[in-house]
Amino acid sequence: MNEFEIKVVEFPAKQLIGIKVRTSMTKAKEDCSALWHSFCPKMQEVEEGPGYGISIMLNAEDFDYWAAAEAPAGAAPAGMEAVTIPAGAYARCTVPNLESIGAGYMFMYQTWLGGQQEWKLNEQAPCFELYPADWNPSMPFDLFMPVKR
Template sequence: MSGFEVTIVDLAAKQLAGIKVRTSMAKAKQDCPALWQNFCPKMPDIFNKKSYGISVMLNEQDFDYWAAAEAPEGACPAGLESVGIPAGAYARCEVPNLESIGEGYMFMYQTWLASQGEWKLNVQAPCFELYSANWNPAMPFELFMPVMR
């Protein structure tokens, strides 16, 4: 799991449009890809915009996972719901490809968080994945974990 680097960034709030699934750690490997397959056709220009995978923890095992994108001119297209990412400090980590997503999350939440004392998890904000326009599973993407001093 070496090779991951974490930087702290301050982000502005962002409003997105998307769809969600309620899932668990045990079912996420099936539920999250299926959600993306349902989401992409709902937003024809998704591949021309950055897209976000947003995790809102409900308890230690269950969470809502959103597939979302920047809505055109702040509008929420029909069939999609509005979801926000709050402003604040986030730990950012680049992941080389989709196959490494589990390693990236484990590194951030277990290795990195435990290895330093300046930052702690901000449980009031969601974590999220940020995918570039025209992204594919072999390309790198970023993970963001909400943190506070």
């Protein structure tokens, strides 16, 4: 029995505002955690809604990681930039807590993607995490991987 379930969903485009760090697979855990610690106090300047962790791959090792929230109308607050999640098909995987994020991504990219024929990775779109507004590290959240037929 699999620990994770995957469902392919259509996700609407989202205009977000946040901050980013350029990191690598080897430094991601510490860099992304530090980024969230910087961003969380600023979230009320943006929107009191869900948080998004967005990964934009630059090569096999390096990527830009964004901590972001939905953008209100108007200019971005000081020190923040706009980032977009494009509309499209995404494989969604709910993970039970933050400790399980690595296992969730491994399941999606290795076990699920390689174990079915209908979908392949859409390398033109970012993968992202969606954290509920009242989220804490012991609560479940969703991972989204862009896919295409």
